[in-house]
Amino acid sequence: MWGQIMLQAVFSYLATVAFGICTNVPHRALNACGLTGVAGWLVYWGLVQFKLGHMLPNLVGAFVIAMVSLFFARRNKIPVIIFNIPGLVPLVPGGIAYRAVRSFVLGDYTQGIGFAVQVLMIAGAIAVGFMLAQLVGSPSQLLKRKD
Amino acid sequence: MQLGVAQVAEQNEILDTCLMAGRIMIESGSEMYRVEDTMQRIAHNAGASASSIFSTPTGLFMALPDQDVVQIQPVTTRTINLEKVDRVNALSRQFADHKVTLTQLHSRLRSLDRDVPFFPLWLQIIAAAVVSCTLMIIYGGVWADFIPSALVGAVGYAVFYFIRERLTVSFLSEFMAAFTIGLLAWLLVHWHLGQSLDMIIIGAVMPLVPGVAITNAVRDMLAGHILSGIARGMEALFSVSAIGIGIALIFRFFS
Numbered sequence: 002m003w004g005q006i007m008l009q010a011v012f013s014y015l016a017t018v019a020f021g022i023c024t025n026v027p028h029r030a031l032n033a034c035g036l037t038g039v040a041g042w043l044v045y046w047g048l049v050q051f052k053l054g055h056m057l058p059n060l061v062g063a064f065v066i067a068m069v070s071l072f073f074a075r076r077n078k079i080p081v082i083i084f085n086i087p088g089l090v091p092l093v094p095g096g097i098a099y100r101a102v103r104s105f106v107l108g109d110y111t112q113g114i115g116f117a118v119q120v121l122m123i124a125g126a127i128a129v130g131f132m133l134a135q136l137v138g139s140p141s142q143l144l145k146r147k148d
Numbered sequence: 149m150q151l152g153v154a155q156v157a158e159q160n161e162i163l164d165t166c167l168m169a170g171r172i173m174i175e176s177g178s179e180m181y182r183v184e185d186t187m188q189r190i191a192h193n194a195g196a197s198a199s200s201i202f203s204t205p206t207g208l209f210m211a212l213p214d215q216d217v218v219q220i221q222p223v224t225t226r227t228i229n230l231e232k233v234d235r236v237n238a239l240s241r242q243f244a245d246h247k248v249t250l251t252q253l254h255s256r257l258r259s260l261d262r263d264v265p266f267f268p269l270w271l272q273i274i275a276a277a278v279v280s281c282t283l284m285i286i287y288g289g290v291w292a293d294f295i296p297s298a299l300v301g302a303v304g305y306a307v308f309y310f311i312r313e314r315l316t317v318s319f320l321s322e323f324m325a326a327f328t329i330g331l332l333a334w335l336l337v338h339w340h341l342g343q344s345l346d347m348i349i350i351g352a353v354m355p356l357v358p359g360v361a362i363t364n365a366v367r368d369m370l371a372g373h374i375l376s377g378i379a380r381g382m383e384a385l386f387s388v389s390a391i392g393i394g395i396a397l398i399f400r401f402f403s
Binding site for chain 1: 276287400
């Protein structure tokens with residue numbers, strides 16, 4: 002169990018940092034990028050283990066990524082997008098998108114549409130997670146009185 | 149209101165600087181909200197408050213309140229270089245703290261645009277291999293496919309890189325890279341060097357998946373930049389389709 006968690010953590014860290022290298026993330030932000038990716042993926046993976054489907058884990062994972070990126074961005078004075086983009090890489094529904102394409106090509110349209118809808122739903126869940134993070138991330142704007 | 153020659157020259161410098169900062173940021177894959185915010189801040193700190201900016205992923209328009217002309221800056225290339233976004237951001241902060249003058253800011257942006265170091269190609273290819281094999285494992289793949297997916301991912305990224313550098317046809321690089329990935333993965337499985345064709349391909353295409361475009365499209369939409377959101381979303385859809393068609397060809401012909 003702990004070995005499994007360690008493996009997930011180390012591999013999601015490596016994947017996020019490596020993707021950061023492909024998109025030329027500043028050197029001083031690479032480690033923080035990796036940590037963002039680990040946080041998001043571990044939350045997602047943990048929730049999936051509790052059989053909560055895919056939507057809720059994606060939503061919460063994206064929310065955690067957005068919050069952790071916001072924290073690193075404020076602390077290091079680096080644009081938040083630099084942590085968001087590599088951090089989100091493990092959550093991108095590439096596998097399901099791939100299965101959708103394969104089903105379409107092999108002529109199984111019904112199954113293909115099912116997978117495609119699932120991809121859209123997951124993308125939507127990630128977007129909602131980001132949106133919620135903006136709500137929590139800027140409470141000052143929420144509480145400000147409109148004159 | 150008539151402006152003196154000196155004032156017009158100063159305002160032109162403000163416009164030039166802001167537009168250059170905006171262009172570099174869009175070219176490097178920044179979100180629109182940040183582009184407009186940075187431009188507005190530079191103009192404000194240079195003494196021109198209430199500037200109007202209209203930004204799209206393919207071009208920028210900017211006007212200052214006292215001037216009766218609008219300056220246009222087309223944006224022709226869009227790549228991903230997050231280091232440039234960070235550096236423009238840092239320069240804008242320095243300008244806000246009065247550590248650099250407008251003229252210095254202008255010349256620094258110009259040199260930043262020319263020579264921001266990218267990670268060397270070999271490191272990027274190794275990184276692509278690492279992305280492929282680690283994601284393959286955490287998506288539930290088997291250890292037997294670890295090295296095959298790293299190899300396929302590295303070759304796929306190399307093909308993607310070289311075609312993107314040499315040719316200007318959009319989406320061709322994604323298509324050819326995906327085709328190479330599919331072919332190589334099929335060959336490895338055919339020769340019994342890999343086990344699961346699906347998992348190897350899923351891992352190997354991960355470095356090519358347009359995560360930046362998708363993230364930015366959503367962020368732009370949420371920030372109210374509908375036009376940019378649609379354009380970026382379309383860009384993401386096209387590159388996903390290019391990858392999908394490249395893989396699909398393999399299934400048509402080989403399995």
